[in-house]
Structures are given as structure tokens and as C-alpha cells.
Amino acid sequence: MFIDAVHFSVREDNRIKKLAAYVILAITLDGRKDVISLQIGENESSKYWLGVLNELKNRGVKDVMIICADGLTGIKEAIGTAFPDTEYQRCIVHQVRNTLKYVPYKDMKAFATDLKTIYLAPSEEQGRAQLERVTEKWEPKYPNAMKSWAQNWDVISPIFKFSNDVRKVIYTTNAIESLNSTYKKLNRQRSVFPSDKALLKTLYLSTLQATKKWYLPLRNWGKVYGEFTVMYEGRIPC
Numbered sequence: 001m002f003i004d005a006v007h008f009s010v011r012e013d014n015r016i017k018k019l020a021a022y023v024i025l026a027i028t029l030d031g032r033k034d035v036i037s038l039q040i041g042e043n044e045s046s047k048y049w050l051g052v053l054n055e056l057k058n059r060g061v062k063d064v065m066i067i068c069a070d071g072l073t074g075i076k077e078a079i080g081t082a083f084p085d086t087e088y089q090r091c092i093v094h095q096v097r098n099t100l101k102y103v104p105y106k107d108m109k110a111f112a113t114d115l116k117t118i119y120l121a122p123s124e125e126q127g128r129a130q131l132e133r134v135t136e137k138w139e140p141k142y143p144n145a146m147k148s149w150a151q152n153w154d155v156i157s158p159i160f161k162f163s164n165d166v167r168k169v170i171y172t173t174n175a176i177e178s179l180n181s182t183y184k185k186l187n188r189q190r191s192v193f194p195s196d197k198a199l200l201k202t203l204y205l206s207t208l209q210a211t212k213k214w215y216l217p218l219r220n221w222g223k224v225y226g227e228f229t230v231m232y233e234g235r236i237p238c
Contacts, residue, residue, distance in 0.1 A: 046074030
């Protein structure tokens with residue numbers, strides 16, 4: 001399951017306020033993508049996310065194997081509170097993006113190539129070794145760029161226990177990134193929405209349009225599903 005938020009400006013009582021669209025995209029047992037929650041709330045916070053996740057439980061979601069999210073403060077605790085057995089995987093796309101914001105354009109390509117050697121490493125041990133190598137190489141020039149990798153290794157590293165087929169499902173967040181790109185276009189088309197309801201209606205219609213082609217399961221889903229049934233024995237029907 002992937003969770004993320006996109007921010008919008010909404011008019012209320014002759015003033016402009018910032019709201020967040022809280023989006024949850026799930027991979028179902030048959031390997032298909034599905035937007036299972038879309039809510040409008042205050043600026044993104046772990047407290048609000050906890051409420052969204054609790055609502056999923058109240059709607060009947062009993063278990064989630066992995067939740068992939070960004071590094072929002074408190075999100076790990078919110079996930080652990082709502083779904084204690086769920087593994088939190090820090091989104092690799094967000095992790096890389098947050099790293100490269102410290103790097104000027106002239107070094108960005110080389111830096112991004114080095115980062116791939118970390119999260120594409122065949123094992124956690126080798127990934128950690130690459131982390132140390134990349135940090136040693138770039139830290140003198142950009143001292144803040146690599147700090148979050150070491151600080152958050154516990155939520156970056158779960159990906160290493162999986163095969164490449166499963167890793168691609170986890171770190172290739174094309175589905176939710178594409179969905180968010182559709183939502184962000186709305187900001188360019190209309191800088192301020194007249195109300196919360198107008199924003200939610202627009203997002204709902206955009207979601208319907210964006211998900212029209214989501215009728216096929218993910219590539220190699222049979223292998224992915226088989227691996228999950230072994231990794232999470234007793235939690236997924238065989």
C-alpha cells in the first residue's frame with residue numbers, strides 16, 4: 001500500500017487556506033492497483049494519517065503487509081498504531097528526491113547514479129557498504145545530503161529482503177507518482193479552489209480518469225504473490 005499527500009489552496013470565508021489530499025493506493029490480492037481512500041484534510045500530519053488509517057480498519061481492512069510512505073515525522077508511529085504487524089518501508093523515490101535537493105544540477109546525475117548502488121544492492125550488507133562509500137565520496141562537498149540515509153536505515157532497509165520482482169513493486173512508485181502528477185496539474189489549471197467540496201469533486205473525477213487503464217495485474221504478479229505468501233506466512237490466502 002502506498003500513501004501520500006498533495007497540497008492545494010482553497011478559499012474559505014474570504015481567505016485562502018492550504019489543504020492536503022490524503023491518497024491511499026493499494027495493490028490488491030489479485031495484483032491490481034486501486035485507490036481505496038481519498039480525503040481532504042488539514043496540512044499533512046501523522047495525526048491525520050492515523051485517523052485515515054483507522055478509518056480503513058473500520059471499513060474492514062484487516063491487514064496490510066507493507067506501507068510505503070515518505071519520511072513525514074511520526075508516520076512510522078502512526079502506521080504502527082493502526083496496523084501493528086505492518087512493515088513500514090520508506091519510499092525510495094522520496095528518499096532520493098530529498099537527498100538531491102542538497103545537490104546542484106551539475107552533480108545531480110552523478111549523485112543519483114551513486115544512490116542507485118545503495119538501494120539496488122543485492123543485500124542489506126552490500127547496501128550498507130555502498131551507503132558508506134557514497135557518503136564518504138560526497139559528504140565533504142555536500143555534508144547534509146546523506147545524513148538521512150544513516151538516520152533512517154531501519155525503514156529504508158526492509159526492501160533488501162525481497163527479490164528484484166518484489167522490489168520493483170515497492171520502490172517503483174510509478175502508479176502513485178503518476179496519480180499525483182495528475183492531481184498537481186489541477187494546481188496549474190486552478191490556483192485556488194472555491195471550496196473543500198469543489199476540490200474533492202475535482203480530485204474524484206481526476207482519479208476516475210487516471211485509473212481507467214488499471215485493469216491488468218502488475219507484471220510478474222504470480223512471483224510477487226508467491227514470495228509474499230512465504231514472507232508473510234499465514235497472513236495471505238494461498
